[in-house]
Amino acid sequence: MTEVRKRRESDGKLLESAESDHIDSEDDKTTKASTDLSGTIPSGTDKAPGLLEWLVRDLPDRWRNWAVRAIFSLVMIGFFFLVIYGGPLALMITTLVVQVKCFQEIINIGYAVYRIHGLPWFRSLSWYFLLTSNYFFYGESLVDYFGVVINRTEGLRFLVAYHRFISFSLYCGGFVWFVLSLVKKYYMKQFSLFAWTHVALLIVVTQSYLIIKNIFEGLIWFIVPVSMIICNDIMAYVFGFFFGKTPLIKLSPKKTWEGFIGGGISTVFFGLGISYVMCQYPYFVCPIEYSETLGRMTMECEPSSLFRLQGYSLPVWLGWLRIFGLSDTMYLYPFMLHSLALSLFSSVIGPFGGFFASGFKRAFKIKDFGDVIPGHGGIMDRFDCQFLMATFVNVYISSFIQTDSPQKLLSQVLYLKAEQQLQLFHMLRESLENRNILAPAN
Amino acid sequence: MTEVRKRRESDGKLLESAESDHIDSEDDKTTKASTDLSGTIPSGTDKAPGLLEWLVRDLPDRWRNWAVRAIFSLVMIGFFFLVIYGGPLALMITTLVVQVKCFQEIINIGYAVYRIHGLPWFRSLSWYFLLTSNYFFYGESLVDYFGVVINRTEGLRFLVAYHRFISFSLYCGGFVWFVLSLVKKYYMKQFSLFAWTHVALLIVVTQSYLIIKNIFEGLIWFIVPVSMIICNDIMAYVFGFFFGKTPLIKLSPKKTWEGFIGGGISTVFFGLGISYVMCQYPYFVCPIEYSETLGRMTMECEPSSLFRLQGYSLPVWLGWLRIFGLSDTMYLYPFMLHSLALSLFSSVIGPFGGFFASGFKRAFKIKDFGDVIPGHGGIMDRFDCQFLMATFVNVYISSFIQTDSPQKLLSQVLYLKAEQQLQLFHMLRESLENRNILAPAN
Numbered sequence: 001m002t003e004v005r006k007r008r009e010s011d012g013k014l015l016e017s018a019e020s021d022h023i024d025s026e027d028d029k030t031t032k033a034s035t036d037l038s039g040t041i042p043s044g045t046d047k048a049p050g051l052l053e054w055l056v057r058d059l060p061d062r063w064r065n066w067a068v069r070a071i072f073s074l075v076m077i078g079f080f081f082l083v084i085y086g087g088p089l090a091l092m093i094t095t096l097v098v099q100v101k102c103f104q105e106i107i108n109i110g111y112a113v114y115r116i117h118g119l120p121w122f123r124s125l126s127w128y129f130l131l132t133s134n135y136f137f138y139g140e141s142l143v144d145y146f147g148v149v150i151n152r153t154e155g156l157r158f159l160v161a162y163h164r165f166i167s168f169s170l171y172c173g174g175f176v177w178f179v180l181s182l183v184k185k186y187y188m189k190q191f192s193l194f195a196w197t198h199v200a201l202l203i204v205v206t207q208s209y210l211i212i213k214n215i216f217e218g219l220i221w222f223i224v225p226v227s228m229i230i231c232n233d234i235m236a237y238v239f240g241f242f243f244g245k246t247p248l249i250k251l252s253p254k255k256t257w258e259g260f261i262g263g264g265i266s267t268v269f270f271g272l273g274i275s276y277v278m279c280q281y282p283y284f285v286c287p288i289e290y291s292e293t294l295g296r297m298t299m300e301c302e303p304s305s306l307f308r309l310q311g312y313s314l315p316v317w318l319g320w321l322r323i324f325g326l327s328d329t330m331y332l333y334p335f336m337l338h339s340l341a342l343s344l345f346s347s348v349i350g351p352f353g354g355f356f357a358s359g360f361k362r363a364f365k366i367k368d369f370g371d372v373i374p375g376h377g378g379i380m381d382r383f384d385c386q387f388l389m390a391t392f393v394n395v396y397i398s399s400f401i402q403t404d405s406p407q408k409l410l411s412q413v414l415y416l417k418a419e420q421q422l423q424l425f426h427m428l429r430e431s432l433e434n435r436n437i438l439a440p441a442n
Numbered sequence: 443m444t445e446v447r448k449r450r451e452s453d454g455k456l457l458e459s460a461e462s463d464h465i466d467s468e469d470d471k472t473t474k475a476s477t478d479l480s481g482t483i484p485s486g487t488d489k490a491p492g493l494l495e496w497l498v499r500d501l502p503d504r505w506r507n508w509a510v511r512a513i514f515s516l517v518m519i520g521f522f523f524l525v526i527y528g529g530p531l532a533l534m535i536t537t538l539v540v541q542v543k544c545f546q547e548i549i550n551i552g553y554a555v556y557r558i559h560g561l562p563w564f565r566s567l568s569w570y571f572l573l574t575s576n577y578f579f580y581g582e583s584l585v586d587y588f589g590v591v592i593n594r595t596e597g598l599r600f601l602v603a604y605h606r607f608i609s610f611s612l613y614c615g616g617f618v619w620f621v622l623s624l625v626k627k628y629y630m631k632q633f634s635l636f637a638w639t640h641v642a643l644l645i646v647v648t649q650s651y652l653i654i655k656n657i658f659e660g661l662i663w664f665i666v667p668v669s670m671i672i673c674n675d676i677m678a679y680v681f682g683f684f685f686g687k688t689p690l691i692k693l694s695p696k697k698t699w700e701g702f703i704g705g706g707i708s709t710v711f712f713g714l715g716i717s718y719v720m721c722q723y724p725y726f727v728c729p730i731e732y733s734e735t736l737g738r739m740t741m742e743c744e745p746s747s748l749f750r751l752q753g754y755s756l757p758v759w760l761g762w763l764r765i766f767g768l769s770d771t772m773y774l775y776p777f778m779l780h781s782l783a784l785s786l787f788s789s790v791i792g793p794f795g796g797f798f799a800s801g802f803k804r805a806f807k808i809k810d811f812g813d814v815i816p817g818h819g820g821i822m823d824r825f826d827c828q829f830l831m832a833t834f835v836n837v838y839i840s841s842f843i844q845t846d847s848p849q850k851l852l853s854q855v856l857y858l859k860a861e862q863q864l865q866l867f868h869m870l871r872e873s874l875e876n877r878n879i880l881a882p883a884n
Binding site for chain 1: 603640834870
């Protein structure tokens with residue numbers, strides 16, 4: 001969530017508590033069920049673990065919170081570096097763990113809202129749905145990328161061939177289980193939680209599937225967007241903290257226009273910089289592919305043209321930049337231009353993911369999604385914008401970057417029966433010859 | 443919904459009203475909002491339109507309802523034949539119309555539950571989401587099947603190339619619109635309806651997209667499953683009506699084991715029969731494909747082996763069937779064996795779609811989803827099982843039937859740049875030569 005806090009935080013707090021009174025008095029019966037949520041959902045506190053508490057003991061209150069928050073931001077960023085160092089597998093496992101935590105936090109709120117004491121099977125059911133949908137989505141990408149390998153292992157072949165059928169059967173099992181678990185006096189709660197579970201799956205599982213797909217396109221497609229959101233969060237907080245005056249949106253009274261704009265501009269420059277650095281390393285730019293010749297996954301490649309320096313002549317209307325010593329022809333990685341689109345999205349639309357989460361928390365009158373990260377709240381509080389961003393990156397790649405690679409299509413062709421492969425071969429030859437791309441065989 | 447009514451219907455009614463009292467007293471605050479739904483949702487009545495009312499005027503009450511119901515079943519089946527006669531386009535348009543009606547019925551219940559008077563923008567927002575998700579899903583299948591054609595039309599090319607990007611932008615527009623429309627005193631209702639809308643989209647739009655995809659695989663993949671569900675509905679009703687004694691599930695007190703089993707057995711035989719007939723007509727079995735040579739969509743083909751008579755020898759343990767005059771070798775269309783799987787699903791798991799819908803209606807205390815079809819209720823009351831079935835058929839095809847056809851892969855190859863097509867060609871040649879499928883060129 002973009003954290004753009006106003007300087008006079010105490011005012012903000014007053015404002016907030018005034019508001020919640022207001023909600024209590026105006027909301028009607030539908031929301032009454034949630035009024036006693038405080039206490040049932042573990043909320044973030046500014047309490048820090050022992051050692052840290054001792055370190056910041058002499059700071060005034062306001063600065064102490066600030067310090068805890070800053071320290072844990074650094075801890076998380078350090079962890080992020082560690083995971084990147086660990087490589088794609090570590091990244092995917094982290095994504096999975098974050099996804100499960102987020103699901104848990106969302107579903108726990110549902111439990112608290114509908115007070116499920118005695119609701120038969122509900123906890124097991126929602127975890128079962130999480131399991132089956134992960135089996136489906138992770139399976140889909142594993143089949144896509146490791147299909148050739150898995151097909152070689154006799155015992156696993158049916159898992160690839162019937163992946164969708166198995167997933168759907170598992171889902172149907174859960175569906176039937178849900179229907180059989182319906183109990184007269186809980187109908188309404190059970191259906192509400194069923195819907196709640198499915199919306200949580202929609203937000204959490206599908207998007208983490210897209211994140212995995214982005215990782216396969218090359219680590220840069222994961223690291224740049226994620227760090228853009230982090231940068232935007234931090235810089236918006238910093239700008240808001242020092243210059244924040246004008247409130248941005250009623251939903252989050254601590255966010256200011258100054259933070260929003262400062263964060264946005266910082267993100268654009270940050271994006272250009274980090275892209276420039278990362279484009280130079282094959283480790284970051286190469287897609288993760290299965291190499292037939294090596295017989296294993298590789299991240300080595302001849303970087304595509306996106307990641308090779310290219311001369312751009314300065315447009316006329318930017319001619320005045322020459323006084324800063326810029327030459328007429330600039331050498332850029334084309335990816336850097338794409339990074340502009342990403343940073344624009346992450347700083348303009350991205351924060352709406354945060355507003356959405358704030359609104360949600362206000363609707364159910366909780367402060368945070370959890371208390372896992374001191375000074376920050378739950379995992380979901382930190383990742384609310386990442387989800388929207390993942391989808392954007394995925395859509396962006398499929399629309400503007402990726403055309404099917406010959407390798408990927410070839411692996412699809414090799415799934416065909418031998419005579420069909422031959423048929424395709426002849427059709428392709430004919431088509432290529434007709435268009436004079438291939439000299440006709442005589 | 444599988445309609446397995448008990449013979450002593452008056453008992454059933456007593457039972458039902460006793461139950462709803464029970465619900466009222468035991469449900470807690472969360473459900474209170476829905477207690478005044480009666481009247482706000484138009485419910486099905488046994489009232490028939492004028493002429494029909496006059497025709498059945500002399501029948502006793504019980505038979506009058508039966509007659510109205512039967513007549514409108516026939517009307518719907520007649521309409522179904524008409525649409526099939528109209529061809530794939532008519533089927534797709536009907537699917538779209540049914541989908542919109544179902545969405546409307548579900549969303550109207552949401553409006554009634556959360557009483558949205560004064561909720562800003564909500565009606566427009568949910569219809570906007572319906573529009574964007576249809577744009578996305580219908581676009582996806584149009585791009586799949588008509589991509590080549592659309593690519594030829596200059597003005598439309600960008601719609602194909604950027605389809606996902608456009609859809610996602612439209613969705614983001616709706617998302618931002620939703621966040622901006624949040625009003626303090628309605629937070630909870632707004633989020634609940636947002637979730638409600640998305641679950642409705644998940645049920646209605648994604649599944650009707652799968653139905654369209656099934657139609658493209660050949661009309662038989664649409665007509666056989668749909669008519670199986672219809673057959674199962676009717677036969678379960680008939681068996682339940684005449685022989686029903688043992689209650690099947692508490693959720694729908696009118697359904698009986700006799701109806702469930704009778705319906706199931708009828709469906710298996712019906713499925714075998716209808717498959718046998720339809721397999722003989724290319725119109726039903728040919729996939730709908732774009733023909734490069736004809737320059738238009740065609741439904742003509744050399745039927746695949748699925749739809750060609752094949753001899754099966756009678757298994758030993760069925761040898762006793764010979765006394766009925768069966769010969770040792772039976773000639774069947776392989777599709778008929780697949781129809782067994784379809785009929786099994788439609789009569790065992792299919793009804794759970796109906797139970798789910800009953801449970802939902804009970805949870806929100808409504809009798810029917812609407813009043814469009816006299817004697818039946820709303821469109822959703824008739825189509826609740828069709829949705830689950832559509833997904834099953836789609837998954838079944840992709841797991842057991844369809845391997846990518848050479849034609850479909852070729853059209854993907856032709857999307858590549860010329861030099862990549864050439865690269866793929868050489869890679870494929872090499873691979874084919876290595877495996878001795880193609881004689882090496884000297």
